[in-house]
Amino acid sequence: MNMKDKADFEIKEQETIVRLKAIQNEIQMKDGAKNMAKRKIINGLDKGKKTRKVRFILALGTALLILAMVMSVSVLVFPDIAVRYAGALPIVKELVQEKDDVITLNEKICSLQDEISEQESVVMYLEAQIKELEKKLKQISDEKIPEVITSKNEDEMLNIQLQSLTVNFVKAMYRGDFEEAAQFCTPEFSVTVTDHPDRIIMRKENAVVFTQITNIARAEDGTYLVFLRLNDSDDGEADYQIDFEVIEKDGKYLITFAGMNA
Amino acid sequence: MEEELVIKSKRGDKEAFSQLVDGYYNQMFLLSLSILKNPYDAGDACQEGFLTAYRKIRSLRANNRFKSWLSKIIWNCSKDLYVKNKRSPLSEEFIDLGEFYKEDTLKNADVYHYLLQLKDEYRDVLILRYFHDLKLKEIARLTGRPVGTVKSRLRYALMAMKGLMENEYEG
Numbered sequence: 001m002n003m004k005d006k007a008d009f010e011i012k013e014q015e016t017i018v019r020l021k022a023i024q025n026e027i028q029m030k031d032g033a034k035n036m037a038k039r040k041i042i043n044g045l046d047k048g049k050k051t052r053k054v055r056f057i058l059a060l061g062t063a064l065l066i067l068a069m070v071m072s073v074s075v076l077v078f079p080d081i082a083v084r085y086a087g088a089l090p091i092v093k094e095l096v097q098e099k100d101d102v103i104t105l106n107e108k109i110c111s112l113q114d115e116i117s118e119q120e121s122v123v124m125y126l127e128a129q130i131k132e133l134e135k136k137l138k139q140i141s142d143e144k145i146p147e148v149i150t151s152k153n154e155d156e157m158l159n160i161q162l163q164s165l166t167v168n169f170v171k172a173m174y175r176g177d178f179e180e181a182a183q184f185c186t187p188e189f190s191v192t193v194t195d196h197p198d199r200i201i202m203r204k205e206n207a208v209v210f211t212q213i214t215n216i217a218r219a220e221d222g223t224y225l226v227f228l229r230l231n232d233s234d235d236g237e238a239d240y241q242i243d244f245e246v247i248e249k250d251g252k253y254l255i256t257f258a259g260m261n262a
Numbered sequence: 263m264e265e266e267l268v269i270k271s272k273r274g275d276k277e278a279f280s281q282l283v284d285g286y287y288n289q290m291f292l293l294s295l296s297i298l299k300n301p302y303d304a305g306d307a308c309q310e311g312f313l314t315a316y317r318k319i320r321s322l323r324a325n326n327r328f329k330s331w332l333s334k335i336i337w338n339c340s341k342d343l344y345v346k347n348k349r350s351p352l353s354e355e356f357i358d359l360g361e362f363y364k365e366d367t368l369k370n371a372d373v374y375h376y377l378l379q380l381k382d383e384y385r386d387v388l389i390l391r392y393f394h395d396l397k398l399k400e401i402a403r404l405t406g407r408p409v410g411t412v413k414s415r416l417r418y419a420l421m422a423m424k425g426l427m428e429n430e431y432e433g
Contacts, residue, residue: 016420027363027371028288034288046276
């Protein structure tokens with residue numbers, strides 16, 4: 001793309017954005033339709049308000065009840081109050097003893113807490129170590145690629161099947177065999193692959209190296225996500241990531257989206 | 263002005279909230295319609311969304327971000343209804359906007375129809391970014407996709423949209 005084409009492209013893109021932004025203010029609902037919808041909402045607000053009032057009264061009642069309970073047992077709970085008003089009673093002496101025990105227990109708890117926080121830092125260190133170990137080298141479609149575990153509970157057979165699919169797709173793209181790459185995709189996405197391969201991959205002449213792959217994760221809508229990191233530069237510094245989305249269609253797994261993670 | 267209405271609504275001022283409904287209903291209906299492709303469902307989702315917004319408005323921290331905040335609520339209500347109903351859209355390619363919208367404001371409705379023709383994931387990012395001014399991070403959070411994916415989808419979506427518009431002019 002030369003400078004002029006690039007400038008034209010950017011101008012047209014800006015025009016598209018301007019027109020898109022304009023729609024929401026241009027298109028106006030008919031007053032009748034809007035007023036009816038608005039009335040329904042405003043009527044609904046009253047219902048919500050009544051519910052909130054009821055909730056507030058219930059919460060206030062509960063708070064008052066708790067306060068009354070706290071006040072009635074406080075003389076028994078706090079020995080200092082009892083000593084001041086009825087120091088000679090045996091039950092008060094017992095309460096004082098209980099208080100001393102509680103203080104001793106508190107001290108023990110404090111020292112235990114110190115130990116726990118020490119243990120926690122050890123656990124954090126170990127967790128970091130485990131995370132490193134989770135990046136294991138994995139054989140995927142004739143390539144040894146470090147795998148990062150980002151999600152759990154997915155079938156390992158399916159995991160390797162989908163990872164291989166993405167790796168084979170990238171290899172085909174780098175070979176320049178877009179027809180073969182398109183076969184790994186849904187019919188809709190295969191059009192992008194054959195007609196605009198540069199939108200998916202910044203293909204250079206160098207050999208591609210796979211530097212990292214995630215295990216598959218399943219999105220709420222059932223789409224599988226795989227993130228694959230590549231490197232194709234001479235100096236090995238230009239790592240970039242391709243985000244894949246894979247769906248199951250008629251028992252076959254097909255790529256429905258692949259895009260550079262900018 | 264809008265921030266004042268938001269503050270008053272937080273204090274339970276129904277009239278102030280009704281003015282916010284007045285100001286944003288149109289845009290929110292378009293957002294919902296583009297997801298559900300069914301004006302009746304879009305009306306239901308908007309109603310649910312505005313009521314939720316009224317109930318939760320005290321949780322909105324930045325009063326000047328009301329529109330983005332409301333968009334997210336309407337978006338979630340529309341997506342929930344879409345999953346719940348699984349109802350077929352009235353028409354896959356064309357929605358008769360004339361039934362709900364003023365005819366004289368539909369001169370550029372073709373752009374909206376092109377938008378509806380895009381794949382869901384492309385249409386979603388365009389609407390969230392350019393109708394509702396959401397940041398890429400917010401879109402990523404809402405759609406459950408990484409920011410990088412959102413960026414590339416936005417790029418493809420603009421290309422696809424541009425292509426549809428150019429074809430129309432040439433045709």
